[in-house]
Amino acid sequence: MSESWDAVVVGAGPNGLVAALTLARAGWRVVLYEANEHPGGGARTEELTLAGFAHDVCSAIHPLGLASPALRNLGLESVGVTWIQPDAPLAHTLRPEQAVMLERSVSATAAGLGVDGKAWTRLFAPGVDAGFSLTDSVLAPLTIPPAHPIALARFARHAVRSAESLSRSQFRGELGPALLAGLSAHSVLPLSAAATAGVGMLLGTLGHSVGWPLAQGGSQTITDALAKLFIQAGGQIRCGERVSSLRQLPPARAVLCDITPMQLVALAGEQMPVRYRRSLQKFRYGPGVFKLDWALDGPVPWKDPQVARAATVHIGGTLDEVRESELAATQGRISERPFLLAAQPSLFDPTRAPKGKHTFWAYCHVPHGSDVDMTHRIEAQIERFAPGFRDLILAKHAMGPAAMQAHNANYIGGDITGGVSDLRQFVARPVASVHPWATPMKGVYLCSSSTPPGGGVHGMCGSAAAELVLRHAASAQLAG
Ligand SMILES: Cc1cc2nc3c(=O)[nH]c(=O)nc-3n(C[C@H](O)[C@H](O)[C@H](O)COP(=O)(O)OP(=O)(O)OC[C@H]3O[C@@H](n4cnc5c(N)ncnc54)[C@H](O)[C@@H]3O)c2cc1C
Numbered sequence: 001m002s003e004s005w006d007a008v009v010v011g012a013g014p015n016g017l018v019a020a021l022t023l024a025r026a027g028w029r030v031v032l033y034e035a036n037e038h039p040g041g042g043a044r045t046e047e048l049t050l051a052g053f054a055h056d057v058c059s060a061i062h063p064l065g066l067a068s069p070a071l072r073n074l075g076l077e078s079v080g081v082t083w084i085q086p087d088a089p090l091a092h093t094l095r096p097e098q099a100v101m102l103e104r105s106v107s108a109t110a111a112g113l114g115v116d117g118k119a120w121t122r123l124f125a126p127g128v129d130a131g132f133s134l135t136d137s138v139l140a141p142l143t144i145p146p147a148h149p150i151a152l153a154r155f156a157r158h159a160v161r162s163a164e165s166l167s168r169s170q171f172r173g174e175l176g177p178a179l180l181a182g183l184s185a186h187s188v189l190p191l192s193a194a195a196t197a198g199v200g201m202l203l204g205t206l207g208h209s210v211g212w213p214l215a216q217g218g219s220q221t222i223t224d225a226l227a228k229l230f231i232q233a234g235g236q237i238r239c240g241e242r243v244s245s246l247r248q249l250p251p252a253r254a255v256l257c258d259i260t261p262m263q264l265v266a267l268a269g270e271q272m273p274v275r276y277r278r279s280l281q282k283f284r285y286g287p288g289v290f291k292l293d294w295a296l297d298g299p300v301p302w303k304d305p306q307v308a309r310a311a312t313v314h315i316g317g318t319l320d321e322v323r324e325s326e327l328a329a330t331q332g333r334i335s336e337r338p339f340l341l342a343a344q345p346s347l348f349d350p351t352r353a354p355k356g357k358h359t360f361w362a363y364c365h366v367p368h369g370s371d372v373d374m375t376h377r378i379e380a381q382i383e384r385f386a387p388g389f390r391d392l393i394l395a396k397h398a399m400g401p402a403a404m405q406a407h408n409a410n411y412i413g414g415d416i417t418g419g420v421s422d423l424r425q426f427v428a429r430p431v432a433s434v435h436p437w438a439t440p441m442k443g444v445y446l447c448s449s450s451t452p453p454g455g456g457v458h459g460m461c462g463s464a465a466a467e468l469v470l471r472h473a474a475s476a477q478l479a480g
Pocket of ligand 1: 035
């Protein structure tokens with residue numbers, strides 16, 4: 001590592017790739033080091049089970065990718081990304097014979113929610129009408145003043161509440177609360193926690209406004225497109241190069257790290273000021289995940305055939321059931337009936353499996369670092385809503401928290417969101433600052449999902465960090 005560069009990026013996840021691309025397009029000479037043999041981090045597709053079955057190792061569904069201001073104008077479609085929109089964004093299995101559907105339109109969703117339909121419209125229609133004005137403001141949380149203050153203020157009124165309290169105050173039936181609970185569970189927080197409603201409302205709003213698409217061929221195609229654009233802009237990617245110290249990096253004006261605070265502390269060593277190190281050491285990591293991928297002999301035999309209209313399935317029953325499962329993961333307990341986040345991509349993308357065969361992907365939240373094998377509990381939960389599922393299994397692949405962290409060093413204890421995303425760590429991510437991407441070490445920046453706006457394949461953390469680097473360079477705060 002002896003050459004000299006304008007910028008070095010550590011880690012080729014979606015955020016590292018977007019940061020690198022942003023700087024390369026600004027004319028900077030950029031090199032990107034990735035520990036794994038392939039770039040992509042949480043956006044990779046592999047034959048995890050059998051030849052011909054393409055499984056998304058981590059992310060699978062991309063409402064955030066399609067809506068993201070950092071990704072949507074890059075022209076990913078011109079370099080190989082084809083978005084597939086399932087008939088419905090999401091199915092939530094309430095009872096074996098009854099699913100609740102998040103449809104593309106607010107009115108169609110409301111029509112399926114019975115007594116909760118009006119409340120759903122009241123909650124979601126204003127945000128959907130606001131369109132990107134709202135989602136851009138939510139995904140760029142530290143823009144001061146916010147770009148669209150009115151849309152944001154309207155959204156925030158409900159969004160800062162817990163999913164539980166919003167449900168209780170707005171809905172009268174069982175369907176609205178169940179649907180909102182599943183959406184809010186993406187926060188990986190107890191549903192009684194402040195702002196969990198915001199996560200549910202953002203994801204629901206995106207379902208209505210941009211859909212919950214998958215990428216044809218798998219999430220890998222998003223990575224490949226970003227890598228291609230970066231290389232076209234003059235960048236270099238070096239895979240199989242794990243960075244173990246900032247000192248080993250070649251000289252550069254800026255170093256951008258697509259890693260989490262705990263790793264930055266290790267990489268910086270004595271170089272990091274004590275006060276900042278202490279702050280980063282207080283950064284909290286959350287529950288882990290246990291994920292299964294299956295190669296199947298046929299489609300999942302859902303009791304309610306409506307479930308086959310969506311690529312994403314929330315498997316979990318009522319709000320109370322979802323709440324109990326999510327609470328267990330945060331309290332260090334194992335849920336016997338875990339709430340599952342599942343994806344059935346091959347129903348909509350025939351490139352994922354041989355003709356007539358299917359791939360299926362599901363994970364649940366488990367306590368941080370848990371070594372409990374959840375396979376039986378997860379499959380039993382699927383059987384509840386799709387009897388005969390087990391008979392279709394040709395092969396399976398399991399990843400608990402330890403395997404997740406071995407696959408990607410950023411998944412500390414199996415935490416896939418780059419650290420707890422509660423209100424405190426949403427505001428102070430990883431420290432309280434108007435520019436949390438910057439560190440007190442001159443020229444060293446964080447650009448991972450441990451910075452705002454947090455987890456997901458949207459590239460916003462990388463884009464914000466790179467824009468800050470460019471601003472610092474323009475104001476001569478970085479060496480020329
Ligand atoms: C099971 C699962 C399901 C998910 N589902 C979705 C989904 O459907 N939709 C969605 O939007 N998001 C989803 N996510 C979340 C999403 O994948 C992440 O939030 C996103 O990938 C974070 O991007 P990042 O660039 O910050 O970090 P990462 O994607 O984690 O990338 C970090 C990269 O840095 C590399 N690295 C780490 N340390 C070093 C080092 N010392 N030297 C060199 N390289 C290093 C890693 O190998 C990795 O490639 C899911 C994640 C998981 C695990």
